[in-house]
Amino acid sequence: MDFDxxxxxxxxxxxxxxxxxxxxxxxxxxxxxxxxxxxxxxxxLNLLLNEQQDKAIDAFIEAVQNDPDTSELHFALGNxxxxxxxxxxxxxxxxxLLQRGDLPLAERERAQYALAQDFFKAGLFDRAEExxxxxxxxxxxxxxxxxxxxxxxxxxxxxxxxxxxxHLEQGGSGSFAGRIANYLCELAQEAQGxxxxxxxxxxxxxxRKVAPRAARAHVLAGQMLARRGxxxxxxxxxxxxxxxxxEAFHLVAxxxxxxxxSAGLEQQALATLQTQYQRSPGMQLLAxxxxxxxxxxxxxxxxxxHLRAEPSxxxxxxxxxxxxxxxxxxxxPLLTAALDHAVRPLQRYRCAACGFEAQHYFWQxxxxxSWDSYPPRHVEEL
Numbered sequence: 346m347d348f349d350x351x352x353x354x355x356x357x358x359x360x361x362x363x364x365x366x367x368x369x370x371x372x373x374x375x376x377x378x379x380x381x382x383x384x385x386x387x388x389x390l391n392l393l394l395n396e397q398q399d400k401a402i403d404a405f406i407e408a409v410q411n412d413p414d415t416s417e418l419h420f421a422l423g424n425x426x427x428x429x430x431x432x433x434x435x436x437x438x439x440x441x442l443l444q445r446g447d448l449p450l451a452e453r454e455r456a457q458y459a460l461a462q463d464f465f466k467a468g469l470f471d472r473a474e475e476x477x478x479x480x481x482x483x484x485x486x487x488x489x490x491x492x493x494x495x496x497x498x499x500x501x502x503x504x505x506x507x508x509x510x511x512h513l514e515q516g517g518s519g520s521f522a523g524r525i526a527n528y529l530c531e532l533a534q535e536a537q538g539x540x541x542x543x544x545x546x547x548x549x550x551x552x553r554k555v556a557p558r559a560a561r562a563h564v565l566a567g568q569m570l571a572r573r574g575x576x577x578x579x580x581x582x583x584x585x586x587x588x589x590x591x592e593a594f595h596l597v598a599x600x601x602x603x604x605x606x607s608a609g610l611e612q613q614a615l616a617t618l619q620t621q622y623q624r625s626p627g628m629q630l631l632a633x634x635x636x637x638x639x640x641x642x643x644x645x646x647x648x649x650x651h652l653r654a655e656p657s658x659x660x661x662x663x664x665x666x667x668x669x670x671x672x673x674x675x676x677x678p679l680l681t682a683a684l685d686h687a688v689r690p691l692q693r694y695r696c697a698a699c700g701f702e703a704q705h706y707f708w709q710x711x712x713x714x715s716w717d718s719y720p721p722r723h724v725e726e727l
Contacts, residue, residue, distance in 0.1 A: 423459055432467035439463060451484070458485040461492065470496055487518055498714065503528040526556035527708060527716050530565055537569060545569065559717070560586055560593035561708050567597060576607035580614065587621065593721045594621060596706060598633035611637045626651060627726055628659045641667060657725050658688040691725035
């Protein structure tokens with residue numbers, strides 16, 4: 346049977362028309378999907394900015410369902426879960442991203458970093474350590490090592506913290522000498538607690554070498570020597586502190602005076618304390634001087650001179666205590682109690698980074714975990 350060419354002439358235009366119509370329908374559907382996905386995303390973003398996090402999560406979940414291949418939507422959803430404290434859901438989102446075989450390398454590294462953050466925030470430090478360690482050699486290596494540093498500090502693994510800090514310093518991320526010195530001091534205190542004084546001394550010597558101007562190693566060395574019944578050596582350690590960090594000498598002024606009394610070197614220590622007081626007046630230095638020169642008249646004269654130059658409630662209270670004989674038996678305790686109450690909040694140390702106040706001096710702030718952020722003076726003298 347012969348083929349009729351007329352049918353071919355009819356079929357070709359019909360096929361072309363059907364193809365054109367199908368392409369138009371696909372294009373419209375694609376455009377609609379692309380239009381709906383950003384619309385849902387921006388809806389979620391708007392809800393998030395208005396602090397409606399529950400509704401924002403619903404909007405982001407809808408956006409992910411509409412466009413499951415878009416990684417940015419997954420990152421937005423995972424980060425939102427983490428901010429809300431829903432760490433398990435954040436982990437699932439980021440693990441889902443890592444399981445995708447078509448994910449580009451840069452996005453995979455980003456997902457790995459986000460997963461490590463999820464574990465860290467959830468307190469799963471072992472899994473966080475593994476996740477951060479997997480980022481070595483990636484674009485997130487520095488951020489991962491900084492996070493590991495914080496992790497090791499929280500878990501008090503000072504040796505690993507020192508190792509990471511050295512690696513960061515070698516990589517050009519800044520100076521970590523002060524932190525490393527503090528880690529060595531922590532290790533020295535642990536060694537001393539275990540009765541290993543030789544190791545503690547070696548660690549403190551290394552800390553002074555790493556950060557010669559850091560105060561803590563000098564302070565701990567002097568206190569350790571004083572406890573071992575070596576007051577002259579303790580005085581020498583405190584003298585090293587005076588050279589390295591004169592302002593921090595206020596922290597050990599009384600310890601220095603006690604060591605001098607034990608060593609029989611009162612006059613030498615008194616001269617040192619008086620010289621330092623002239624350079625940097627402070628009540629802690631005055632108290633140390635009073636231990637070496639307990640004459641009541643001399644103490645009153647020093648307090649009067651201090652009040653003229655540095656008015657403070659602490660000095661006023663000390664002067665009232667010295668002059669108590671001139672007050673009645675009823676007046677003296679009342680005035681002393683009132684001054685004690687007024688001066689107590691001023692005899693604290695305040696973190697320069699976050700403002701956290703404490704009765705005792707801390708080398709690491711309990712509030713913001715910053716190192717060496719406490720000035721060695723009470724709030725009253727700042």
